[in-house]
Amino acid sequence: MISTWLFIIGFNVYLPWRLARLFGLKNKIWLIGLYILFFAGFILARVSISLKMRFDSVLVSAAYNLAGAWLGIFLYLACVMVFFEIVNLIYRFPPVKAGWTVIVLTAAISAYALYNAASFKIAEITIPIKNLENEVKIMLITDVHLGASRSESYLAEIVQKTNDLAPDFVVLAGDIVDSKVVLSRNMLAPLKELQAPAYFVYGNHDVYVGLDEVIAKMEENNVKVMRNDVSVVNGIKLVGLNYMSADDSVYDPHRVTDETIKDILPTLDLSGDIPKVVLHHGPWGVEYMNEYGVDLILTGHTHGGQVFPVNFIVKTIFPYYKGLVEYNGTYMYISQGAGTFMSRMRLGTNNEINFITLEPQS
Numbered sequence: 437m438i439s440t441w442l443f444i445i446g447f448n449v450y451l452p453w454r455l456a457r458l459f460g461l462k463n464k465i466w467l468i469g470l471y472i473l474f475f476a477g478f479i480l481a482r483v484s485i486s487l488k489m490r491f492d493s494v495l496v497s498a499a500y501n502l503a504g505a506w507l508g509i510f511l512y513l514a515c516v517m518v519f520f521e522i523v524n525l526i527y528r529f530p531p532v533k534a535g536w537t538v539i540v541l542t543a544a545i546s547a548y549a550l551y552n553a554a555s556f557k558i559a560e561i562t563i564p565i566k567n568l569e570n571e572v573k574i575m576l577i578t579d580v581h582l583g584a585s586r587s588e589s590y591l592a593e594i595v596q597k598t599n600d601l602a603p604d605f606v607v608l609a610g611d612i613v614d615s616k617v618v619l620s621r622n623m624l625a626p627l628k629e630l631q632a633p634a635y636f637v638y639g640n641h642d643v644y645v646g647l648d649e650v651i652a653k654m655e656e657n658n659v660k661v662m663r664n665d666v667s668v669v670n671g672i673k674l675v676g677l678n679y680m681s682a683d684d685s686v687y688d689p690h691r692v693t694d695e696t697i698k699d700i701l702p703t704l705d706l707s708g709d710i711p712k713v714v715l716h717h718g719p720w721g722v723e724y725m726n727e728y729g730v731d732l733i734l735t736g737h738t739h740g741g742q743v744f745p746v747n748f749i750v751k752t753i754f755p756y757y758k759g760l761v762e763y764n765g766t767y768m769y770i771s772q773g774a775g776t777f778m779s780r781m782r783l784g785t786n787n788e789i790n791f792i793t794l795e796p797q798s
Contacts, residue, residue, distance in 0.1 A: 481504070511779075513542045579737065603632050606632050610642060610679060624656075636662065679693070701725065719737060733766065769790065
């Protein structure tokens, strides 16, 4: 966290100064104006993140989207400028020409990242499961972040694509909502059109916005909410866990409860040879689940890093951060998520919903 703030403050100081130098803006008013613009973007981001979880307001949503776009642009301006400085050590560019090159490259990268995040893909995978009698098809939907930057129509499209593929059941692994507007306008209504049974576990953002209200809306739209319980679905023990840490030794900046996976698992009925699939928002605790014979964990939370180069940072934070991984016979599948957080950008990753086929292990 400290390193993140050092990065933000450092580049907020450096970038305006460097741009002013490249464009020959010697008047201090220009430099002061650039500093105000840069720091105002981050202040707006901090304020709008808090407000969107409390109020249904067009103004707040607009501020949040503006701040999110600015954060993405800032990130790519910093990356392009660092690349320029390295190249500039070898070949000296004319200052004004270099300045415009930096601006144009930043704009092009940001525009592509915005375009790439406007839609979602369907990621398909087949996973062998021992003791499974018949093939089972599951749609995993997670991290939609519906609200200020994702409309009801986006969720309706996800539901339509899900129905087209006709899964046996649907699992929603948290962070379905991201602002108060979702609840006050019942933007979750498209979920009622799902043609397969649907099961939901909550994520940290669902708690921030208002967990009791989120749960009520999910149930109102025919989605079963699982809170540390087990249901037998299509010959599978589906285990739905609340958002929690793996154990007390792990620091989680998003922690919303004192429950831990280590403590909760012994309280659940995980006996028998029937295949066990765990639904949890965060991709951790696999070592404890493996002890109880869990075959597969379906999860999200990381967004796969969402944007380059953040994906490399996320990879150092989470041992498992996207795709299919295996731990001593227990599979974990981490979705990149159907939506985005804060900045509506994707670079090096994709919005996705995940069509998972479980087949009997030969």
